[in-house]
Amino acid sequence: xxxxxxxxxxxxxxxxxxxxxxxxxxxxxxxxxxxxxxxxxxxxxxxxxxxxxxxxxxxxxxxxxxxxxxxxxxxxxxxxxxxxxxxxxxxxxxxxxxxxxxxxxxxxxxxxxxxxxxxxxxxxxxxxxxxxxxxxxxxxxxxxxxxxxxxxxxxxxxxxxxxxxxxxxxxxxxxxxxxxxxxxxxxxxxxxxxxxxxxxxxxxxxxxxxxxxxxxxxxxxxxxxxxxxxxxxxxxxxxxxxxxxxxxxxxxxxxxxxxxxxxxxxxxxxxxxxxxxxxxxxxxxxxxxxxxxxxxxxxxxxxxxxx
Amino acid sequence: xxxxxxxxxxxxxxxxxxxxxxxxxxxxxxxxxxxxxxxxxxxxxxxxxxxxxxxxxxxxxxxxxxxxxxxxxxxxxxxxxxxxxxxxxxxxxxxxxxxxxxxxxxxxxxxxxxxxxxxxxxxxxxxxxxxxxxxxxxxxxxxxxxxxxxxxxxxxxxxxxxxxxxxxxxxxxxxxxxxxxxxxxxxxxxxxxxxxxxxxxxxxxxxxxxxxxxxxxxxxxxxxxxxxxxxxxxxxxxxxxxxxxxxxxxxxxxx
Numbered sequence: 001x002x003x004x005x006x007x008x009x010x011x012x013x014x015x016x017x018x019x020x021x022x023x024x025x026x027x028x029x030x031x032x033x034x035x036x037x038x039x040x041x042x043x044x045x046x047x048x049x050x051x052x053x054x055x056x057x058x059x060x061x062x063x064x065x066x067x068x069x070x071x072x073x074x075x076x077x078x079x080x081x082x083x084x085x086x087x088x089x090x091x092x093x094x095x096x097x098x099x100x101x102x103x104x105x106x107x108x109x110x111x112x113x114x115x116x117x118x119x120x121x122x123x124x125x126x127x128x129x130x131x132x133x134x135x136x137x138x139x140x141x142x143x144x145x146x147x148x149x150x151x152x153x154x155x156x157x158x159x160x161x162x163x164x165x166x167x168x169x170x171x172x173x174x175x176x177x178x179x180x181x182x183x184x185x186x187x188x189x190x191x192x193x194x195x196x197x198x199x200x201x202x203x204x205x206x207x208x209x210x211x212x213x214x215x216x217x218x219x220x221x222x223x224x225x226x227x228x229x230x231x232x233x234x235x236x237x238x239x240x241x242x243x244x245x246x247x248x249x250x251x252x253x254x255x256x257x258x259x260x261x262x263x264x265x266x267x268x269x270x271x272x273x274x275x276x277x278x279x280x281x282x283x284x285x286x287x288x289x290x291x292x293x294x295x296x297x298x299x300x301x302x303x304x305x306x307x
Numbered sequence: 308x309x310x311x312x313x314x315x316x317x318x319x320x321x322x323x324x325x326x327x328x329x330x331x332x333x334x335x336x337x338x339x340x341x342x343x344x345x346x347x348x349x350x351x352x353x354x355x356x357x358x359x360x361x362x363x364x365x366x367x368x369x370x371x372x373x374x375x376x377x378x379x380x381x382x383x384x385x386x387x388x389x390x391x392x393x394x395x396x397x398x399x400x401x402x403x404x405x406x407x408x409x410x411x412x413x414x415x416x417x418x419x420x421x422x423x424x425x426x427x428x429x430x431x432x433x434x435x436x437x438x439x440x441x442x443x444x445x446x447x448x449x450x451x452x453x454x455x456x457x458x459x460x461x462x463x464x465x466x467x468x469x470x471x472x473x474x475x476x477x478x479x480x481x482x483x484x485x486x487x488x489x490x491x492x493x494x495x496x497x498x499x500x501x502x503x504x505x506x507x508x509x510x511x512x513x514x515x516x517x518x519x520x521x522x523x524x525x526x527x528x529x530x531x532x533x534x535x536x537x538x539x540x541x542x543x544x545x546x547x548x549x550x551x552x553x554x555x556x557x558x559x560x561x562x
Binding site (some may be wrong): 101104 | 311313323394395396397398400401402404406407558560
């Protein structure tokens, strides 16, 4: 049994002369919530469309639940639920009828799953109201209900918070956390808002201009975004002693390259530098580092407004 | 594929256009039969006249390509093409893990059945009902029923190829308006070939198409050779068009 739910190998998709995505390698382990972040047009939806079988790769391969035979990919897709771009719904049918169509085409036995899923997404009281009269948020929730109708092991959501109000976003987040916690659901989400994914994802893939720039865990991302003073002195072990004895702090790390990352005294850099110089240490570098999530992301993709 | 057929059946039964066509064709057909039986509308020179089935002449109107074209393309527009464009629900079907070939075949089977009900079955049933209601049931002799059975079976066979063509047009164009337009255009081209082209090769080619068979199968007498020819044209066309459809849907990227 494969530990990986999804693995892509040099996946590329070309439209005319342009690559929508180029040599993308992502790996999603079972039970992960993978956040695919990128600006509009970065290639997120193309990536998800390839994985869900809506489009075909120009080159590279997709391994889904350990199955990389393109002809058998459809079977593996039965274990998936997905919303790509916007929820695809029959406007002249009710929520129940939309769920019934999905249940039938997914081959889910019994109709109990419909009411359960409608309850899960908070649409039990819509009755015979037609989907065309639903709000954007209700449509989004129904789309999620459709994706969940067969109790998938892997859920793919493309910009799932589009159209949701702040409460709706919180509810969706809590629902996904619950499904992840209780059913071990593996989730692949895309968004262009890093802070939105940050509260949910356990792993991040940052995509820009069709290329995967970085893949990192939420812990690694937190580390990178954590505010700190970066200090390089001529003797790092003595530097650490100075911090402990003279500034009474242990909230620092000595990195492999000998630099010290100090996580407090952020507003009092002068005290820190004086402590080192008073103890005869030579400061080679001292700077305040760490980014907000947005800054980190925009630096990675080449700055704000860069596209 | 059974699941897909169930899903397609569920969808067509909740499709307003399908019910709209059933109601309007039933009304229209009943009216035409009434006009023919009461001699308010004089139709003559049909194959039905030669067999004594003149009171059912209105059925012939529904076997004219331009008429059934409009009915079938309307159904295709609002049942098939719409799934690819406005609602985009085809995405759910593709992502559900079903094979594209099965998706195509389930759509084809349910769409063709729906088209046959609306275009053939309803006019035929209303004709029988009208004939019986107006006390003309003596025209429904065994030999006439055999003739009707043969003609409609062969017509239905050709019609199955036609619905496959319309389905293909709907899938390729992904647009309700274009589906109707291109289907009409296609029929106009076929009509033009039949009436205007005199080149022997094209004439022979046309004679071996379903469009020629649509009128041929209603001949009062058909030789065994002609029946076999009609069956072959229908079956071969059907296989070829379905194969084309399967190839197209398997290569189609869903927007």
